[in-house]
Structures are given as C-alpha cells and as structure tokens.
Amino acid sequence: MATLSTINHDRKIFDKKYIYPVVSRRAGGLSLGINLNTNNACNWQCIYCEIPNLTRGKPEAIDIPLLKKELYFWLEEITQNNFLSKHTNPGTAFKDIAFSGNGEPTAAKEFSDIVSIVVEAVKDYKLESQLTMRIITNGSNMCDKSVQSGWDFIQSMKKEVWFKIDSVIHDEVKLINQINGSLGMTAKNLEASLSVSPTIIQTCLIKVGGKLPSKKSINAYIDFLKNYEDQLSGIHLYSLARPSEQNITLEIERLTQIELNQIADKIRVLNLPVHAFI
Numbered sequence: 001m002a003t004l005s006t007i008n009h010d011r012k013i014f015d016k017k018y019i020y021p022v023v024s025r026r027a028g029g030l031s032l033g034i035n036l037n038t039n040n041a042c043n044w045q046c047i048y049c050e051i052p053n054l055t056r057g058k059p060e061a062i063d064i065p066l067l068k069k070e071l072y073f074w075l076e077e078i079t080q081n082n083f084l085s086k087h088t089n090p091g092t093a094f095k096d097i098a099f100s101g102n103g104e105p106t107a108a109k110e111f112s113d114i115v116s117i118v119v120e121a122v123k124d125y126k127l128e129s130q131l132t133m134r135i136i137t138n139g140s141n142m143c144d145k146s147v148q149s150g151w152d153f154i155q156s157m158k159k160e161v162w163f164k165i166d167s168v169i170h171d172e173v174k175l176i177n178q179i180n181g182s183l184g185m186t187a188k189n190l191e192a193s194l195s196v197s198p199t200i201i202q203t204c205l206i207k208v209g210g211k212l213p214s215k216k217s218i219n220a221y222i223d224f225l226k227n228y229e230d231q232l233s234g235i236h237l238y239s240l241a242r243p244s245e246q247n248i249t250l251e252i253e254r255l256t257q258i259e260l261n262q263i264a265d266k267i268r269v270l271n272l273p274v275h276a277f278i
C-alpha cells in the first residue's frame with residue numbers, strides 16, 4: 001500500500017514542523033499542507049474537530065526560515081526525487097499547496113508574508129500553471145486587511161478559499177462551532193473572501209443526538225447561499241472522517257453516503273456545483 005493515500009492522512013509520517021504532504025480526495029491528488037497552528041490553537045472549537053488537544057487561541061510565532069527550508073525540501077522531493085512514485089498510488093498528481101493546519105491559518109500574523117514566500121517558491125520550481133493555492137478556513141479573518149492583501153497578492157497562479165459554513169442558524173453555530181457568530185458577520189467575511197478569490201463553501205454535516213440536520217436548517221442555508229450563487233465556485237459537503245477529538249457530552253455521528261447525497265440533492269436547487277465527500 002502507498003505510504004500516503006486518501007485514507008492515510010497521518011501527518012506525522014514525515015517529520016517536519018510546518019509542511020506535510022497528504023493525498024486529498026477533495027484536492028484531487030497530492031496536497032502540500034502548511035500548518036501554521038503548531039500549537040493546536042483555533043479561535044473556534046467545532047464539536048467534530050479532529051485536532052487532539054485543541055485549545056482556543058492564536059498560532060505561536062512562526063519560524064519563517066524553518067518554514068521556508070521545509071517548503072523547498074518538499075518541492076525538491078516532489079519535483080526532483082520521485083516522491084510521488086515512492087509514496088503515492090500510480091497516477092497521483094501534485095495538485096495544490098493548502099494552508100490547512102491544526103487551527104485557523106489566517107490567524108497567523110505572518111500569514112501574508114508566508115503567502116508571498118510560497119508564491120516565490122512555486123515560481124522557482126515553475127509550478128505556477130500546475131498548482132492551486134488554497135486556504136482552508138473558517139472565514140473569520142477574511143475581512144482582515146493583511147489577509148486580504150496577502151491573498152490578493154496571488155495573481156500568477158490559481159487560488160481558492162475553502163470557506164467553512166456548517167449552518168446559518170445562530171443556535172446551531174453556537175452548538176457546532178462553539179462561537180457566538182452572527183449571520184451578518186458570516187456574510188461580511190464571505191463577501192471579503194469573494195472580493196479577492198474564487199471561493200468554495202465547505203460544510204461539515206453531522207448527526208447530533210441521532211438527528212440529521214433539520215429541514216429548517218438546510219432551507220436557511222440554501223436561502224443564505226442563494227444570495228451568492230453567481231459568485232461562488234461551488235459547495236463541498238462532507239461528514240466526519242474520523243472521530244472527534246473534542247471532549248464533548250453530545251453524541252455526534254457521521255452521515256451515511258446516502259444521507260449526505262440526499263442533502264446534496266436538496267442543495268442542488270442552487271445553481272452551483274455541489275460535491276458530497278464521504
């Protein structure tokens with residue numbers, strides 16, 4: 001079996017602090033992940049979060065020279081040292097570089113500097129036309145000027161923001177994401193994302209106490225996203241891949257493929273590509 005596959009996501013296989021390769025079904029191949037939250041700190045605390053020892057907070061200061069060294073190491077391994085044929089299944093291609101860590105990546109104060117370092121490295125390896133740059137984010141910092149300008153800076157290659165919205169109902173957001181958000185704030189953050197980047201909504205659907213997301217919840221989600229139908233690039237629906245690492249009293253469960261597909265079909269009333277990943 002290949003060391004890396006869509007079912008083997010162990011980031012610890014390769015001993016690096018910030019940068020790790022994974023084979024991602026949603027990215028469609030090899031993804032080089034950048035983890036800026038090495039202290040496992042996030043400003044949200046989603047009940048399904050798979051990060052062990054998650055704490056509330058911000059990332060610690062980033063060791064930029066080390067991050068850069070790791071980035072060049074991996075780009076060299078992938079492009080010059082047959083990493084793909086040694087560690088992945090035949091046909092796997094290098095697809096993206098994704099800010100996707102153990103917490104919210106845009107909370108790092110060095111975020112925009114790191115974006116420009118990555119773009120420079122991608123250019124050095126002449127990978128601009130092959131790779132997409134992605135942020136996998138809860139969207140809460142998308143109005144931040146430095147995040148905006150950092151992401152706007154990417155002009156020479158494809159980019160995408162994968163923007164988390166699990167629900168648009170206040171009480172559900174409070175329960176699932178454990179934040180006191182407002183729909184107005186979500187809208188502002190989403191609009192900020194759309195102003196600098198193609199944006200895909202990523203939605204984790206779970207059963208809480210044995211109950212599927214309600215009709216009311218799905219209808220409110222559709223109504224909200226209807227406002228952005230012409231600007232969004234798509235919707236990714238998924239459910240739990242691994243058990244939650246959070247200390248919760250609620251019973252949560254993954255949806256079956258059939259349940260996820262049924263919700264995806266409802267959401268397809270929107271004029272957007274909707275993909276359901278289990």
Ligand code: SF4
Pocket residue numbers: 042043044045046048049050051054101102103104137138
């Ligand atoms: S936003 Fe992401 S990293 Fe943060 S708690 Fe939720 S699932 Fe975990």
